[in-house]
Amino acid sequence: MIDYNEMSDADFRRKVRQFFETEYPEKLRHLSHRPKFAEIEDWHRKLHAKGWVAPAWPSEYGGMELNAAKLLIFYEEQQRWGVVRGRDMGVQMVGPLIIRFGTDAQKAHWLPRILSCEDIWCQGYSEPGAGSDLANLRTNAVIDGEEFVINGQKIWTTMAHDSTHIFMLARTDPKAPTKQQGISFILVPMDQPGVKVRTIATLAGETEFCEVFFDDARTPCENLVGELNKGWTMAKSLLGFERVFIGAPNLAQNALGQLESYARGAGRFDDPAFCERFAEVALDVEDHAALYARFADQLKRGEPLGPDVSMLKIWVTETFQKITELMIEAAGPDGGTLGPLQVGNAAVDVLAAFYKARPTTIYGGSNEIQRNILSKAVLRLPG
Ligand SMILES: Cc1cc2nc3c(=O)[nH]c(=O)nc-3n(C[C@H](O)[C@H](O)[C@H](O)COP(=O)(O)OP(=O)(O)OC[C@H]3O[C@@H](n4cnc5c(N)ncnc54)[C@H](O)[C@@H]3O)c2cc1C
Numbered sequence: 001m002i003d004y005n006e007m008s009d010a011d012f013r014r015k016v017r018q019f020f021e022t023e024y025p026e027k028l029r030h031l032s033h034r035p036k037f038a039e040i041e042d043w044h045r046k047l048h049a050k051g052w053v054a055p056a057w058p059s060e061y062g063g064m065e066l067n068a069a070k071l072l073i074f075y076e077e078q079q080r081w082g083v084v085r086g087r088d089m090g091v092q093m094v095g096p097l098i099i100r101f102g103t104d105a106q107k108a109h110w111l112p113r114i115l116s117c118e119d120i121w122c123q124g125y126s127e128p129g130a131g132s133d134l135a136n137l138r139t140n141a142v143i144d145g146e147e148f149v150i151n152g153q154k155i156w157t158t159m160a161h162d163s164t165h166i167f168m169l170a171r172t173d174p175k176a177p178t179k180q181q182g183i184s185f186i187l188v189p190m191d192q193p194g195v196k197v198r199t200i201a202t203l204a205g206e207t208e209f210c211e212v213f214f215d216d217a218r219t220p221c222e223n224l225v226g227e228l229n230k231g232w233t234m235a236k237s238l239l240g241f242e243r244v245f246i247g248a249p250n251l252a253q254n255a256l257g258q259l260e261s262y263a264r265g266a267g268r269f270d271d272p273a274f275c276e277r278f279a280e281v282a283l284d285v286e287d288h289a290a291l292y293a294r295f296a297d298q299l300k301r302g303e304p305l306g307p308d309v310s311m312l313k314i315w316v317t318e319t320f321q322k323i324t325e326l327m328i329e330a331a332g333p334d335g336g337t338l339g340p341l342q343v344g345n346a347a348v349d350v351l352a353a354f355y356k357a358r359p360t361t362i363y364g365g366s367n368e369i370q371r372n373i374l375s376k377a378v379l380r381l382p383g
Pocket residue numbers: 122123124125126127128130131132133155156157158359360362363364365366367368369372
């Protein structure tokens with residue numbers, strides 16, 4: 001078993017970079033859509049064989065057990081080379097919860113199947129009346145003998161149509177004194193008559209999201225993770241690293257690179273007004289990268305992150321949107337064209353970049369919610 005944390009940062013970065021550059025299929029670089037598992041299965045098998053599916057998991061469960069510094073390097077290299085995130089809700093979300101709160105039997109059963117992608121997971125939290133205010137959720141699970149019987153609906157469930165299992169929050173005690181209490185975290189197989197999945201097409205025409213309907217769906221009681229009615233604090237405990245990762249600079253940096261390619265190819269740098277706006281967004285990207293480096297250093301020193309980390313996500317996503325809006329404007333009438341635009345030697349998909357930027361201010365805690373956090377917990381403004 002290799003202890004990657006023993007390596008110097010530079011050596012580790014070289015190793016990861018070399019693996020991605022030599023092994024990652026060119027046709028999967030910088031995908032503009034979330035792929036189905038079949039599309040990336042071969043790549044997944046390679047990662048699995050190398051033991052690199054779960055960089056943050058402890059080695060006893062098949063992970064790489066990287067410390068914060070190495071983890072950041074791993075993800076930076078992944079993003080730099082345009083390596084797909086894959087179907088990672090098992091690895092990023094439900095796996096860590098099972099490791100922390102699951103029984104030994106749950107760990108032995110589920111964790112290897114997450115790594116091999118024998119089970120492919122989706123996240124069932126949001127509902128039509130419960131997004132930012134997630135504790136409002138109404139999908140309920142009632143114990144019937146040895147099973148939970150589930151009724152209700154989830155929405156915006158990413159890739160549910162290509163998943164075998166859903167981890168979900170369901171109300172198990174409707175009489176609990178507060179709406180955060182009485183919620184449980186349960187694992188549910190999707191291949192059963194009580195679960196129906198309906199896809200929702202995005203603006204870009206992709207079917208990435210779904211609605212998931214539960215009509216007397218069943219799952220064994222042994223698929224409860226943690227204590228009954230205590231799912232809320234558990235599900236919310238998985239912050240930390242994700243809070244810096246979601247604000248990483250790559251989204252804006254990649255878009256700026258695309259904008260630059262487009263503008264060079266289309267001769268837009270001859271226009272002083274365009275140059276001024278380009279400089280503005282380029283400086284925003286630089287400023288954000290400096291801020292990100294500060295938070296990343298904090299993590300590397302093993303220090304906890306404060307609520308001010310919310311700045312990262314707001315800044316990177318809004319800069320990303322500004323860049324893609326400028327790209328559409330720069331493209332003029334061609335800005336509405338589907339597919340890559342050929343300008344000079346470059347082919348830039350202006351519209352796909354624009355569409356990709358739209359939802360980033362919504363997921364992972366919307367930017368309004370991040371601003372609420374900053375105003376209350378950092379600026380101490382009245383609520
Ligand atoms: C790309 C993407 C992938 C997603 N994948 C999943 C998934 O796999 N599983 C899943 O469960 N969910 C998923 N979601 C759903 C996501 O978690 C919700 O969209 C998000 O929590 C916002 O909830 P909502 O859409 O219901 O909007 P609402 O909460 O109804 O918000 C609507 C608007 O009101 C604002 N708002 C709400 N409350 C406040 C407040 N207190 N103060 C100020 N403004 C407020 C919001 O910022 C937003 O602009 C995904 C969303 C996106 C965009």
